[in-house]
Amino acid sequence: MSELKELAWAVHDSVHAPAFPSLTYRVRRRRRRRVALMVATAAVLALVIGLPISRLENTQVAAQSSYVPGDGVSYSPGSDAVGESLVADPESELSSVAVIDPDRWMSAWSRCLPSCSYSAVVKWDGVKVAMPARSMPYQILRRGDELILLAPPDRGTSDDASWSDSFLVRLTPNGPVRTALRYARPSRTFAPKSEVLVPSLTPGNIDAVNVEKSTLRRVQPPGIQFPVSPVRDDAGRWWMLDTTDGSRILRTEDGKNWQPTTLDESSGPAFLAVSRDGRTILAGARLSGFQRVTALKMSTNGGADWHPIPVSQKLSADWPVAFNDGTALLIQTGGARENQYLLRVHDGQIAPVPADKSWTSSTSSAPRSELRGDENLISGIVELWSDPAEAHPRFPWAVLVSTDQGTTWSSFVPR
Known part of the structure; x- marks a missing residue:
């Protein structure tokens, strides 16, 4: 029997010698395909069961x-x-x-x-x-x-x-x-x-x-008309304004029930800021189509008590930022560019912030909008002054950044 086997192999080698290396190659290729399929299947299963991103980064899927x-x-x-x-x-x-x-x-x-x-x-x-x-x-x-x-x-x-x-x-x-x-x-x-x-x-x-x-x-949400300015604090509570009965401040902890506080009965909502810890809240109201602020209310105990902030007839402000220390900043936005400056709300009063040179130099002005952040860092959009004598005019937009609640500023172009 062994001699018959040897004779059969000899005949096969003489007639089909090239086929065996090709077959071996195909076997190895199919084996690699099965392995690749197993890896891909494991990656898909990992996505389905929701593995953390840090673990997915060690798979081939994360390399794409x-x-x-x-x-x-x-x-x-x-x-x-x-x-x-x-x-x-x-x-x-x-x-x-x-x-x-x-x-x-x-x-x-x-x-x-x-x-x-x-x-x-x-x-x-x-x-x-x-x-x-x-x-x-x-x-x-x-x-x-x-x-x-x-x-x-x-x-x-x-x-x-x-x-x-x-x-x-x-x-x-x-x-x-x-x-x-x-x-x-x-x-x-x-x-x-x-x-x-x-x-x-x-x-x-x-x-x-x-x-x-x-x-x-x-x-x-039921019973809420024209909701605007949603803000979340670090405790997970959500705040926003609406136009019911003038303007109201709303707060929810469960996403179902909203607790209202009257902001102003004769004006619509303007802006809202909430500190990271949720204790300092600043809300403003204005007449529709006008920039002048008609009412300003502040709380420093998470909305348990509210105090009106006296406002002048010339106050046109927007983009507030509230801090954990019970103070807030906002931008005076009315009038010419040189009349735009920061305002600080503290102890129930509102007053201009002494201007840092970054705000009035030849390279920048007061922020146009988007004052946002917290006590660690705030940023605001500014327009750069253009100098006709410059051979290569600078881009007209930049960002001012402050790490000391608006006392000093640095700038960069976020392109």
Whole structure:
């Protein structure tokens, strides 16, 4: 029998010698395919059961650098060329910015020549990336020390075709995380701990973003008319204003029941600021279509007591920031650019802040808008003065940053 086997192998080798190496190669290739399939399956299962991002980074899935929405893992994308061109255009305007520290920030830009296009810049660990240019504005959210860039849909309804181009980017300690934004059905309540309220692009409405699930839905609390200025404190309580009976200050801890406080019975809501610890709240009201502030109320004990702040007939202010120490800042916005300056609210009084040279020098003026932050760092958008004698004019927009509650400032261009 052994001799018969040897004869069979000899005949096979003489007739089909090339087939055996080829077969061996195919076996090895199929084996590698099975291994790759097992790795891919494990990665998919990891995503399904919700493993943390830090663990996913050790898999092959985390290595992808695709710019396709919905990957949901840390990535290092390249800049979008069209978005980068929009941001670099001197005609573009800086519409929003949020700064955690000099190496972690987001900025949103717009250009309307003649139709409007929008882009944004995300910076982390020395890397700056321009987001894709789109026809709808970007929104920048902050949840504690985490920044979130929102690319919302046009209308936000279930049949809105722009959902396919909607996404959010979270700037986490591990880098940016991008996920596709999905539709969720409207409701009357929301989850204060896991959802972030944002002003809707449809005026008079608010939306809830579930950052972990990457969903967006309309929130329609009963008995609340034209809600604006939603703000969250670190305790998870949410505050906002509405137009019921003039203007009211609203607070909720469970996302279902809102506790109202009258702000002003004859004027609409203007602005709201809440400190990180939730104890200092500053709210303002104004007549519709006017800049003048008609009422200003402040609480330094989490809304248990409210005190009116006397305001002059000339007070036109906006963009307040509240601090844990019971004080607040806001911008005097009325009149010419040289009349824009900071105001401090302290001990029931409002007074101008002595100007640092950064605010009045030849390179910058008072902030135009977007004063935001906390006692550790605040930022505001400014317009740079242009000097006709300069051979290369500077970009007209910059950001001023202060780490001492507005006493001194430094600036940078968030492009």
